[in-house]
Amino acid sequence: MSRGAKNVFVASRLPKRAGVSGWVATLPPRRPRPALSEAILADVAIIGGGFAGLSAAHRLSQLDPTLRVALFEAGIVGEGPAGANSGFIIDLPHEVSSDDFSGESEGKFRDSVLLQRSAIALASQLASENGWGEALFDPCGRYSIAMSEEGDRHLEAYSQQLSKMGEAHRLLKGKEIEAVTGSKAFTSGLFSPGTVIIQPAAYVRSAAECLKAPVRLYERTPVLSFERSGDGWLLKTPHGSVQAAKIILANNGHAESFGFFRRRLLHVFTYASMTEEFDPARLGGDRKWAATPALPMGTTVRRINTGGGDRILIRSRYSYNPGIEITDAAIRSAGGLHDRKFAHRFPALAGVGMQYRWGGAMALTHNHVPAFGEIERGVFAACGCNGLGASNSTAAGMAAAERVLGHQSELVGVYSRLAAPVLLPPQPLTTIGAKIHLAWREWRAGTE
Ligand SMILES: Cc1cc2nc3c(=O)[nH]c(=O)nc-3n(C[C@H](O)[C@H](O)[C@H](O)COP(=O)(O)OP(=O)(O)OC[C@H]3O[C@@H](n4cnc5c(N)ncnc54)[C@H](O)[C@@H]3O)c2cc1C
Structure with a gap:
């Protein structure tokens, strides 16, 4: 270049x-x-x-x-x-690119794991040298959660790929993931132990x-x-x-x-909302967990235990913003979606409102x-x-x-x-293509 x-x-x-x-x-x-x-x-x-x-x-x-x-x-x-961000320092690729998991994609998987674990090694060294506590840096692992048959199938396929690569993980049935999240909305889950969860x-x-x-x-x-x-x-x-x-x-x-x-860069924003504190007795399950969606365009959810009350974080929605800025209206619109996702997953928390809403820029390449x-x-x-x-x-x-x-x-x-x-294609083709692609993938993710 x-x-x-x-x-x-x-x-x-x-x-x-x-x-x-x-x-x-x-x-x-x-x-x-x-x-x-x-x-x-x-x-x-x-x-x-x-x-x-x-x-x-x-x-x-x-x-x-x-x-x-x-x-x-x-x-x-x-x-x-x-x-x-949502605070996941992830150690594994979300998914392996090719269906048949060929030699080339195995090599890419290994490279990606080396890269991601090098990052975790540096972060872990800083955490241990400086005595960061679990509220800041918690090597507790991550759940992937499904809410549909398609999500379930995706997690099963991912589990097979992880087994093939010798990566530790555990598939969870609906009741088991409910025991973690306190929510009946999730149909299955997959736990992998290597992700570090941070207060970003x-x-x-x-x-x-x-x-x-x-x-x-x-x-x-x-x-x-x-x-x-x-x-x-x-x-x-x-x-x-x-x-x-x-x-x-x-x-x-x-x-x-x-x-x-x-x-060469796609300027995409994603959005999050965090609830006010709620009485932990209102929601069963663990008081601290972090879950990414089974399907790539789905919703990330975290339960945060702040010592007093608990909070839920919902991250969802992507938008393409080539000027690398967004409006308050875009944050409000994503917030409406977050409210619906929150209500669907946590009916036991009816009446708990979102206290904070925000977005943030990312740079993707095709x-x-x-x-x-x-x-x-x-x-x-x-x-x-x-x-x-x-x-x-x-x-x-x-x-x-x-x-x-x-x-x-x-x-x-x-x-x-x-x-x-x-x-990338010249404008306005990139904008049109990116918007259609994001809308289509959001539609495909459905309730996930
Ligand atoms: C809601 C949300 C949830 C997310 N969840 C996750 C997650 O769980 N896990 C994950 O891995 N990623 C997540 N991401 C993505 C993640 O936040 C970004 O990938 C990450 O912040 C990129 O890090 P970076 O250092 O490359 O860039 P940035 O974090 O964007 O840092 C770049 C910095 O450069 C500064 N800067 C820009 N121009 C100049 C200049 N001219 N002079 C000086 N400074 C300048 C900016 O102010 C900025 O602070 C999420 C993002 C969002 C918005």
């Missing part, structure tokens, strides 16, 4: 907030690190303080603790998509807090442009600048705002590969999360850090085998 002689890259847009997530709202306010207000020098500048940027900073610091790393977050750490805003805040000097984090500091300067790059922010030898672009879809990966690699001399991208950034972007950030330092590892090997993101 060389861009020839281009020397200056200017951000055409900056991230916008998409509501306040329940994860942030239920934490004490955070005092952000000061914005950059001077001219500084760095060995590596990282643009973006989500999973990718934070993990890149940690990995650089692990590999060379003397490295001067400057990490720039346009907003406040935890208030972007990384702190707004607390997780990214904590990952930022434990960055070690000379890594420095600047919040409310969007990078507005970068240009070649000597052997490196000069990055400009509203009130300062940094001369850096290398850059890691860890701003997901906003890589395109700097002109990279044009027509061929499901990351937007990764050295895209200009000394500029490395760790973008294109494909909707699973807690693991994918963490791994991409780690691999980008390793590439910056010329470090060889199995993880770098996986990334070197991945294809580049394919070109």
